[in-house]
Amino acid sequence: MTYRDVATRQVLIWCCTAVGARMPVAMAPLALVFLVRERPGGYSLGAILAAAYVVGEIVGAPVLGMRLRPERARVHLALGLAAGSAGFAGLGAFPAAHPAVLGGFAAVAGAAPAAATGGLRTLLTALVPERAAAQALSVESMLTAGVWAVSPAAVAGLALGVAPRVPLLLAAALMAWSVAGLWLLPAAWGADGTGDPRGEDRAGASPLRVLAGAWPVYVTGAASLTLLGLAELVLPALLEQRGVGVGWSGPLLTGMAVGGGLGAFAYGLRAWPGRLRTRSVVLMAGTSVCVTLAALTPDAVGIAAALAVGGVLQSAAMLTRNLSLREALPPHALAAGYSVMYAAAGAGYAATGSLAGALLEVVAPSTAILAGVGVTLLLTAVGWWGEVRTAGRSPQGGVGNAATTALAAPGAEGAEGAAIRGRRDPEGRL
The missing domain is CATH 1.20.1250.20 (MFS general substrate transporter like domains)
Structure with a gap:
């Protein structure tokens, strides 16, 4: 198991797209606090706006994620990210708006692109061989760690050094960039008509x-x-x-x-x-x-x-x-x-x-x-x-x-598939 299988042009494009989609998420809570901190009761308002953003994410992720279809993945993700970009742009463009208006923008910015994390993760694992899924997810985690390490300093520097609205306008631009990046990636995953052995036993399940x-x-x-x-x-x-x-x-x-x-x-x-x-x-x-x-x-x-x-x-x-x-x-x-x-x-x-x-x-x-x-x-x-x-x-x-082992076709296991305590390592087929 090495990282060679994920060192491809498509994965690099995916990484650039994912940064555009995820850095605004990492920037949002702190950026919202800086946006309104100079208003009366600014810190409390900032906390409320950050809460509205997080609630939007929590509600939007399962609702929109369950509606995401592999054959229409690109369109679904693009619409969500575009709406999220509009939400961030509204926050940056109207920082003095009524708190209810800002709360609405924050909720849209959180909810609309909330399915992108799951969609992009699934797309990433579809870009690499099955055996490299663990490495692909490791690359995603490293990318996420980097984004979260950079975002606080970027928000504080831009808000204090330029203007409080700038981090949110940057977030809007980054999310719009991720929409463009989707068109350099496959439009769907798993849409080749091949069978899915893991889905056969649950064909009738909701x-x-x-x-x-x-x-x-x-x-x-x-x-x-x-x-x-x-x-x-x-x-x-x-x-x-x-x-x-x-x-x-x-x-x-x-x-x-x-x-x-x-x-x-x-x-x-x-x-x-x-x-x-x-x-x-x-x-x-x-x-x-x-x-x-x-x-x-x-x-x-x-x-x-x-x-x-x-x-x-x-x-x-x-x-x-x-x-x-x-x-x-x-x-x-x-x-x-x-x-x-x-x-x-x-x-x-x-x-x-x-x-x-x-x-x-x-x-x-x-x-x-x-x-x-x-x-x-x-x-x-x-x-x-x-x-x-x-x-x-x-x-x-x-x-x-009940069909987990059906994925491991005869002869598909490599050296990583050595038996562990009488059963195969779950990642042996990755």
Whole structure:
């Protein structure tokens, strides 16, 4: 298993398109705060606009993702991204508008392109051989880590150095760029008329029922993002508690994002032993330990090291969730499944932020972080139990997928497919 299969012109074009689609998402919350912070009650209004944006994402991702059809993927994604670009342009063009108008623009900017994450991820894995799916998803994770590392500095620099509206106008331009990039990529995926062995046993199942069968993956996917949200939202208060300058929160979070990129790269270098759900639990437990150490460590160096290692493990954990979803769902439902998990992760992020905000009113920041870690471990345990329970009803052990092993055609496995504990490594066929 190497990255050679993903080093293609089409994947490079996909990366440029994905940056245009995802950097506005990373920029949006902070950019909305900077847009209105000089108005009366600006910070509260900024928080409300950011909440409207996130709610738009959470609602739009599953609703639009379930309507995404492989044969019309390009048109669907282009319309959503174009509407999102218009939402960002409205925010940048009318910064003094009534808060209700700004909230509407923010909701549209969040909801309209929300299916793009799942659609682009599915398209990426269609651009590479099946055996390179893990490497393709690792490349996506590295790209995402880079985007999230760059975006805060870009927003702050443009908002303070040029004008508060500029980051949102840039977000509109980037999203419009991604629409143009779609026309350099295939118009659809899986539309060649070939059979889908994973879909045969669910031919009569409704799309909603198929997606609901993968609920344990969504739960653990949400758990993996709760820790990230916890670190981002409580870190400034934690640094203040430890007597460290709050200005260090930016570099520390950048280090966490860089760690995430390194973790994604390392995960794609080889086939790892054990079942995906077992790897996920181990990685989530390791991430929880790192965040706990960050909460208890008295100095900035220890916090930085704990967050960097936590970023490595969290990124790898999220990759196991994406790979588990590929096993749990038939290919025609993957884009919708990724969108549902995107919404679940966003909901987990928002819920953790709300919990942390409420706890900070009554307890120390370190205690708030420890409470969030407890919630994360609870979600991880529920997701793991759900996967084990569902696998127990399937002769192949897949999450809600009784045809998982049908994909591995005779002679298709390579050296990575060595038996592990009496069964094949789930990624052996990748």
